[in-house]
Amino acid sequence: MPNLLLLGAGGHACVVADAALRQGAWSAVSASGADAAVSGELLPGVPQQVRAAALTAHGMQPVHVAIGDNAARRRESLALPKGQLVSVVHPQASVSPHAQVAPGCFIAAQAVVAPRASLALGAIVNHGAVVDHDCQIAAFAHIAPGATLAGGVSVGAGVLVGAGARLLPGVSVCAGATVGAGAVVTENIAEPGTYAGVPARRL
Ligand SMILES: CC(C)(COP(=O)(O)OP(=O)(O)OC[C@H]1O[C@@H](n2cnc3c(N)ncnc32)[C@H](O)[C@@H]1OP(=O)(O)O)[C@@H](O)C(=O)NCCC(=O)NCCS
Numbered sequence: 001m002p003n004l005l006l007l008g009a010g011g012h013a014c015v016v017a018d019a020a021l022r023q024g025a026w027s028a029v030s031a032s033g034a035d036a037a038v039s040g041e042l043l044p045g046v047p048q049q050v051r052a053a054a055l056t057a058h059g060m061q062p063v064h065v066a067i068g069d070n071a072a073r074r075r076e077s078l079a080l081p082k083g084q085l086v087s088v089v090h091p092q093a094s095v096s097p098h099a100q101v102a103p104g105c106f107i108a109a110q111a112v113v114a115p116r117a118s119l120a121l122g123a124i125v126n127h128g129a130v131v132d133h134d135c136q137i138a139a140f141a142h143i144a145p146g147a148t149l150a151g152g153v154s155v156g157a158g159v160l161v162g163a164g165a166r167l168l169p170g171v172s173v174c175a176g177a178t179v180g181a182g183a184v185v186t187e188n189i190a191e192p193g194t195y196a197g198v199p200a201r202r203l
Contacts (some may be wrong), residue, residue, distance in 0.1 A: 001025060001026055001027040002026060002027065002061045002062050003026060003027055003028040003029070003030065003058065003061050003062075004020055004025075004026040004028070004029045004030075004061070004062050004063075004064060004086070004088075005030055005031070005032060005049075005054055005055070005058045005061065005062070005063045005064075006020070006029065006030070006031040006032070006042075006046075006063075006064050006065075006066040007031075007032055007051070007063060007064070007065045007066060007067065007076050008031065008032075008033065008065060008066035008067040008076075009031050009032065009033025009034075009042055009048055010033070010067070010068065011068070012066055012067060012068035012124075013031055013033075013042060013066035013067070014042060014043055015066075015108060015127075016064060016066035016088050016106055017029055017031055017042050017043050017046045017066070018043060019088050019089070019090035019091075019106070019108060019109065020064070020088045021043070021045060021046070022090060022091050022092075023088060023089060023090065023091055024091070026062075029045070029046050030046060030047050030048070030049055030054065031046055031047070031048050031049070031066070032048060032049045032050065032051045032054040032055070033048065033051070034051060060081070060083075060084060061084075062084065062085075062086040063080055063084050063085060063086070064085070064086055064087070064088050064104065064106070065077045065080075065085070065104060065122065066088075066106070068124070068142065070140045070141065070142055070158045070159075070160060071140075071158065073122055073124075073140055074122060074139070074140040074158065077104050077121065077122045077140070085103040085104040085121075085122075086103055086104070087101055087102075087103055087104060087105040087106065087107070088105075088106050088107075089101070089105075089106075089107045090107060090108050090109040090111070092109045092110060093107040093108060093109060093110065093111045093112070093113070093125075094111070094112045094113070095107055095111075095112075095113045096113060096114055096115040096116075096117070098115035098116055099113045099114065099115060099116065099117045099118065099119070099131075100117075100118040100119065101113070101118075101119045102118075102119060102120050102121045102122075102123070102139075103121060103122075104121050104122035104123075105119045105121075105122065105123045105124065105125070106123075106124045106125070106126075107119075107124075107125045108124075108125065108126045108127040108128075108129075108145075109127055109128075110127055110128040111125040111126065111127065111128060111129050111130070111131075112129075112130045112131065112132075113125060113131045114130075114131065114132045114133040114135070114151075115133050116133050116134045117131045117132065117133060117134065117135045117136070117137070118135075118136050118137065119131070119137045120136075120137060120138050120139040120140075120141075120157075121139040121140065122139055122140040123137045123138070123139065123140065123141050123142070123143075124141070124142040124143065125137070125143045126142070126143060126144050126145045126147075126163075127145040127146070128145055128146045129143045129144065129145060129146060129147045129148070129149075130147075130148045130149060131143060131149050131153075132148075132149055132150050132151045132152075132153070133151045133152070134151050134152040135149050135151070135152065135153045135154065135155070136153075136154045136155070137149075137155045138154075138155060138156050138157040138158075138159070138175065139157045139158070140157060140158045141155045141156065141157065141158060141159045141160070141161070142159075142160050142161070143155070143161045144160065144161060144162050144163040144164075144165070144181070145163045145164070146163050146164040147161045147162065147163065147164060147165045147166070147167075147179075148165075148166050148167070149161070149167045150166075150167060150168055150169040150170075151169050151170070152169055152170040153167045153168075153169070153170065153171055153172070153173075154171075154172040154173070155167075155172075155173050156172070156173055156174045156175030156176070156177065157175040158175055158176070159173050159174075159175060159176075159177050159178065159179070160178045160179065161173070161179045162178070162179055162180045162181035162182070162183065162196075163181040163182070164181055164182045165179045165180065165181065165182060165183045165184070165185065165200075166183070166184045166185070167179070167185045168184070168185060168186050168187075171185050171186070171187060171188050171189070172188045172189070172190075173185065173188075173189045174189055174190050174191065174192060175192070176192025176193075177189045177191070177192050177193060177194075177195060178193075178194045178195070179195050179196070179200065180194065180195060180196025180197070180200070180203070181196075182196075182198070183195060183196045183197055183198065183200040184197075184198040184199050184200060185199070185200045186199040186200070187199075
């Protein structure tokens with residue numbers, strides 16, 4: 001089994017490290033934040049290393065960019081050599097074998113990814129979020145904890161769908177939009193901006 005290096009050392013990286021340890025697919029898991037002075041362990045059994053040294057020592061072994069911020073995750077992911085980026089899936093997530101999951105995705109505990117759903121490069125489906133059948137999640141989008149996407153929803157690149165938001169069947173959210181926590185999205189969001197409330201309106 002290869003070693004897994006996580007790029008990131010914040011709260012999201014802790015969650016990913018925990019999932020990666022439980023996934024049991026790696027012989028070792030280490031982490032590296034952007035801070036060169038970093039030391040110690042991210043979690044017990046997950047040593048932190050200085051970024052440049054960690055990447056050099058790691059060679060072409062698998063890397064996961066464990067940064068919650070969509071723009072930063074995109075930047076770090078696209079800087080890696082093709083083929084090095086891997087997904088981390090918590091063993092208690094339910095991911096249909098008929099769903100598509102691109103490299104670099106993170107799927108947290110109790111998340112559901114239903115048949116014919118697709119997650120593009122670097123997407124996150126966080127704790128307890130539901131991505132129902134035929135949803136399309138574009139690259140580096142983040143479906144936050146407890147959000148529910150009904151069937152056929154489409155979420156654009158880099159979109160944050162906030163915690164506990166609800167997206168009704170078939171709606172689409174364009175790239176550059178943010179959906180606030182607890183929002184109910186009842187119709188397509190076609191212009192970038194921040195949308196919140198029930199029903200969701202542009203702030
Ligand atoms: C919607 C959101 C993006 C707005 O953030 P912001 O642009 O910094 O906006 P502000 O906090 O300045 O709030 C602006 C106004 O919107 C209201 N507001 C903020 N978030 C709201 C929400 N989720 N639902 C309803 N109203 C909201 C604020 O009360 C404020 O109202 P006011 O002008 O009457 O005082 C943010 O509050 C949010 O919900 N983010 C999602 C966070 C999340 O789920 N992260 C997941 C991490 S894993």
